[in-house]
Amino acid sequence: MTNSELEKAVKQFGQRCSSISRIYSIGKSVNGVKLWVMEISDNPGIEESEPAFKFIGNVHGDEPVGRELLMLLANWLCDNYMKDPLATLIIKKVHLHILPTMNPDGFSLRKRGNTNNIDLNRDFPDQFFPVNDDLDSRQPETKAIMRWLKEIRFTASATLHGGALVANFPWDGSENQKKQYYACPDDTTFRYMASVYSHSHHNMSLSTEFQEGITNGAAWYPIYGGMQDWNYIHAGCFELTLEISDVKWPNSTELPTLWEYNRMSMLNLVASLVKTGVHGRILSTECGQPLPASVTIKGINYTVKAGEAFGDYHRMLAPGESYEVTVSMLGYQSKTTRILLEDEAMSVDFILDPEEGPGKQKQVQSGCSCSYGVEFLGWTVMEVSLLVMVILAFFCILLRRKTIFHKQRQSVGQKRALVVHLFPPLQTAEEARQETDWAPQLHPVLSRSLYSARLPIPPGLLAEINDSSYLNF
Ligand SMILES: [Zn+2]
Numbered sequence: 149m150t151n152s153e154l155e156k157a158v159k160q161f162g163q164r165c166s167s168i169s170r171i172y173s174i175g176k177s178v179n180g181v182k183l184w185v186m187e188i189s190d191n192p193g194i195e196e197s198e199p200a201f202k203f204i205g206n207v208h209g210d211e212p213v214g215r216e217l218l219m220l221l222a223n224w225l226c227d228n229y230m231k232d233p234l235a236t237l238i239i240k241k242v243h244l245h246i247l248p249t250m251n252p253d254g255f256s257l258r259k260r261g262n263t264n265n266i267d268l269n270r271d272f273p274d275q276f277f278p279v280n281d282d283l284d285s286r287q288p289e290t291k292a293i294m295r296w297l298k299e300i301r302f303t304a305s306a307t308l309h310g311g312a313l314v315a316n317f318p319w320d321g322s323e324n325q326k327k328q329y330y331a332c333p334d335d336t337t338f339r340y341m342a343s344v345y346s347h348s349h350h351n352m353s354l355s356t357e358f359q360e361g362i363t364n365g366a367a368w369y370p371i372y373g374g375m376q377d378w379n380y381i382h383a384g385c386f387e388l389t390l391e392i393s394d395v396k397w398p399n400s401t402e403l404p405t406l407w408e409y410n411r412m413s414m415l416n417l418v419a420s421l422v423k424t425g426v427h428g429r430i431l432s433t434e435c436g437q438p439l440p441a442s443v444t445i446k447g448i449n450y451t452v453k454a455g456e457a458f459g460d461y462h463r464m465l466a467p468g469e470s471y472e473v474t475v476s477m478l479g480y481q482s483k484t485t486r487i488l489l490e491d492e493a494m495s496v497d498f499i500l501d502p503e504e505g506p507g508k509q510k511q512v513q514s515g516c517s518c519s520y521g522v523e524f525l526g527w528t529v530m531e532v533s534l535l536v537m538v539i540l541a542f543f544c545i546l547l548r549r550k551t552i553f554h555k556q557r558q559s560v561g562q563k564r565a566l567v568v569h570l571f572p573p574l575q576t577a578e579e580a581r582q583e584t585d586w587a588p589q590l591h592p593v594l595s596r597s598l599y600s601a602r603l604p605i606p607p608g609l610l611a612e613i614n615d616s617s618y619l620n621f
Contacts, residue, residue: 209254214308
């Protein structure tokens with residue numbers, strides 16, 4: 149599939165599956181080829197309190213299998229929506245964004261780097277060494293990805309490569325540049341995610357080179373300026389680097405087989421976003437306002453941010469362990485709860501109380517924008533008070549004039565009560581909460597999520613895959 153054929157296929161997909169997809173471009177390659185993305189969701193383009201996943205194919209120009217499989221994946225999801233439970237789950241509960249090619253120029257030149265001969269998987273800022281810090285020399289394809297990650301809050305992602313068969317996870321580089329296992333804070337979670345892929349694959353987990361078909365990046369060979377580590381550090385996105393075929397550029401007749409080998413892996417990895425981990429919403433106790441608070445897990449030096457619009461958070465975690473979850477936000481009292489994450493995802497909502505003290509209270513108030521709270525139509529308390537005083541003064545003058553008028557007309561005037569309803573009476577926080585439709589539970593409340601599929605990767609998975617049934621995780 150040439151670049152123009154790919155563009156046509158993406159647009160055809162968008163037309164054929166318009167109710168569950170949106171087509172958009174995140175930028176252009178050096179040679180001006182648009183980097184098309186297919187977003188697949190039951191509400192494409194609309195922000196929801198759901199996790200987002202991205203697939204990126206063809207990072208290296210001479211590794212084209214990913215771009216082909218991603219088109220097959222998009223079409224398979226469209227064809228099986230409301231027919232297949234996994235396709236339906238992904239479309240209903242995840243926003244899946246698919247960029248079939250990040251390097252169309254390299255592809256048409258049949259070479260690894262882009263047209264400037266830059267390896268795009270070495271072009272990102274690095275945590276250990278000051279490489280690629282110069283914005284001007286950064287490639288447009290890399291810039292497009294970095295911009296994209298500022299716009300969309302991805303929970304996890306995977307890039308597709310060729311030339312080996314293994315699921316690779318951070319860190320990709322080590323501080324002393326030695327080839328060694330260099331674990332990132334979420335090593336256990338990443339090992340789990342990589343295992344989901346390798347064990348759902350036809351034969352990746354049977355690898356003789358990589359135990360279980362997974363590897364820490366630096367243990368395999370350290371790289372610097374890679375996309376995977378940058379995603380995890382700077383975008384809150386848990387990214388895997390997937391080597392999905394031993395042969396970089398196989399014959400096109402191999403594609404149906406490669407698709408079958410990788411299909412369940414791709415589906416299960418995306419579905420793992422809602423089948424495991426801890427999810428929920430963080431809201432203010434004052435008026436139920438969503439809070440973009442920070443979520444941390446005791447013992448893991450990593451922070452996941454909740455969304456601005458809904459206060460939703462999606463924290464990937466390996467199952468079968470207990471975790472201490474702390475939610476914090478400036479101006480609010482932190483809350484901590486302990487969870488036992490078993491075979492299913494867990495839903496935990498947090499309602500945060502404002503911090504006490506005059507200075508702190510002001511900070512909270514300025515961030516509250518509910519209809520009946522301390523802000524009204526974007527006005528501060530002081531502005532509203534001044535307005536009320538002016539209106540009351542006006543009515544007082546009016547009343548006085550009226551009274552004088554009455555006194556002039558009648559020798560004995562009868563005073564009447566004056567009640568002015570300028571705004572609906574202020575509600576209590578509890579009343580405000582009751583009026584909203586999200587019905588939060590008081591913290592700490594643990595509840596089972598909607599996602600009820602089982603989680604551990606069972607042995608003997610190959611039999612299940614051959615039976616075309618799904619991985620029970
Ligand atoms: Zn590659």
